[in-house]
Amino acid sequence: MKKILIGIIFLTILGISKSSLAATTAEQVITGTLGPFRDVKTDGGNLSASILANSGSLNTFINPSFKIRTNTSASQNLDLIANCVCSDGSANGFSDKGFPAGVKYIALAHESILPSVANVANALSPSPSIALNPNVIVYPVTGPVDTVGQLVFTWQAGTQKYTGNLTHKGETPTQLVIPAGVVASGTFGINDSDGVYLTAVTLAFNPI
Amino acid sequence: MKNYFLILIIFIIKIYYMQSAMAAQTNPINLNGVLPATVNVITSGGNTKTTIDGSTGALSGTFNPAFEMRSNTPQQKHLTLAVTANTSSGYQNAVFNIGNIKYIIMTNAAFPPNVSSLNDIKTGSPNAINNPNAIAYIANDPSNDTGNITITYKSVLKNWDLFLTSSGNAKTTFTISAGTPCNNTFSAVDESGDYKAVVTLSFNED
Numbered sequence: 347m348k349k350i351l352i353g354i355i356f357l358t359i360l361g362i363s364k365s366s367l368a369a370t371t372a373e374q375v376i377t378g379t380l381g382p383f384r385d386v387k388t389d390g391g392n393l394s395a396s397i398l399a400n401s402g403s404l405n406t407f408i409n410p411s412f413k414i415r416t417n418t419s420a421s422q423n424l425d426l427i428a429n430c431v432c433s434d435g436s437a438n439g440f441s442d443k444g445f446p447a448g449v450k451y452i453a454l455a456h457e458s459i460l461p462s463v464a465n466v467a468n469a470l471s472p473s474p475s476i477a478l479n480p481n482v483i484v485y486p487v488t489g490p491v492d493t494v495g496q497l498v499f500t501w502q503a504g505t506q507k508y509t510g511n512l513t514h515k516g517e518t519p520t521q522l523v524i525p526a527g528v529v530a531s532g533t534f535g536i537n538d539s540d541g542v543y544l545t546a547v548t549l550a551f552n553p554i
Numbered sequence: 555m556k557n558y559f560l561i562l563i564i565f566i567i568k569i570y571y572m573q574s575a576m577a578a579q580t581n582p583i584n585l586n587g588v589l590p591a592t593v594n595v596i597t598s599g600g601n602t603k604t605t606i607d608g609s610t611g612a613l614s615g616t617f618n619p620a621f622e623m624r625s626n627t628p629q630q631k632h633l634t635l636a637v638t639a640n641t642s643s644g645y646q647n648a649v650f651n652i653g654n655i656k657y658i659i660m661t662n663a664a665f666p667p668n669v670s671s672l673n674d675i676k677t678g679s680p681n682a683i684n685n686p687n688a689i690a691y692i693a694n695d696p697s698n699d700t701g702n703i704t705i706t707y708k709s710v711l712k713n714w715d716l717f718l719t720s721s722g723n724a725k726t727t728f729t730i731s732a733g734t735p736c737n738n739t740f741s742a743v744d745e746s747g748d749y750k751a752v753v754t755l756s757f758n759e760d
Binding site: 369370371372373374375376377378379380381382383385415416417418419515516517 | 595596662683745752753757
């Protein structure tokens with residue numbers, strides 16, 4: 347009799363335990379992994395101006411603009427370069443003319459009567475000679491526009507280009523400005539053929 | 555004579571004890587086991603991980619977390635399926651609807667957004683710049699996989715009622731299809747990393 351009573355009590359406890367152990371809530375966590383993303387797009391700006399034939403000055407400013415997009419605020423670097431197409435290759439279109447702390451310059455090369463790489467190098471040198479840089483005209487530039495705390499450009503004297511440090515997620519605009527007016531001394535002369543002068547400005551993320 | 559008498563005494567004693575033993579085996583004792591009404595719910599697999607395209611915000615795969623419910627009573631049982639997402643102020647309801655289309659919001663696990671990000675999305679007219687680290691996707695109503703569940707979306711409470719209409723097992727699957735996010739809930743302001751939402755199915759006390 348005593349054993350039976352103990353058995354009943356045991357079964358009762360077991361029944362209560364089963365009931366209270368039954369889970370009445372279950373949850374599942376769903377996870378989507380968003381990978382890193384970054385791109386740069388052109389964002390308008392004034393890309394053309396007239397060059398005054400008697401002075402070589404630009405009649406208006408040029409300001410190629412870019413929009414940078416990324417989904418991380420982790421530090422990332424970009425390069426801003428200028429490239430002139432030459433008869434014997436391509437040439438860096440930026441220069442500090444040997445004065446890194448001073449004004450920076452950009453060269454425009456004739457579109458169809460291509461100068462040589464040496465012509466561009468002369469035009470961007472500290473002491474250019476009109477005779478040695480036909481079909482290349484150089485203008486001072488206003489450095490690419492920083493956004494404090496988000497995008498800061500630094501001139502690289504060794505490679506004669508700008509590098510940008512981006513620490514902002516989302517969209518970040520920037521632009522390079524070539525002001526209207528004065529042409530760099532010793533780069534405009536009668537041996538610069540009429541026509542279109544251009545250079546390609548590129549903003550690109552550095553490879554990760 | 556004396557021996558016969560002794561044998562008789564022994565026989566009587568033996569019969570007595572045999573009767574006593576037989577009586578103990580046949581006395582009726584009723585054992586009552588009371589089985590309480592019991593319910594439980596468990597997860598039942600399904601895909602819970604996928605990737606999000608970095609340029610479009612699209613889910614590359616389908617989420618379909620599944621649940622299995624059990625009840626040992628024919629009486630109707632009431633459950634709630636809810637979805638929450640973490641924010642800088644803790645977990646919030648992550649369900650909303652635009653008309654008949656329901657959405658869930660997933661939030662960045664490493665950079666939980668402010669509640670304002672979820673609130674902006676829940677307006678139905680979100681502005682991507684105002685909902686960083688939160689992305690919304692279309693959600694289907696939970697399914698009635700076993701044919702014994704009644705499902706209703708609660709547009710005020712922003713969750714789903716499920717009613718078990720019979721005893722036994724029942725199964726439901728909550729599906730978020732692969733594809734593009736809700737307009738203006740994805741942009742470059744959504745930090746890369748894992749985006750999560752918690753899908754919970756619970757029996758109610760009623």
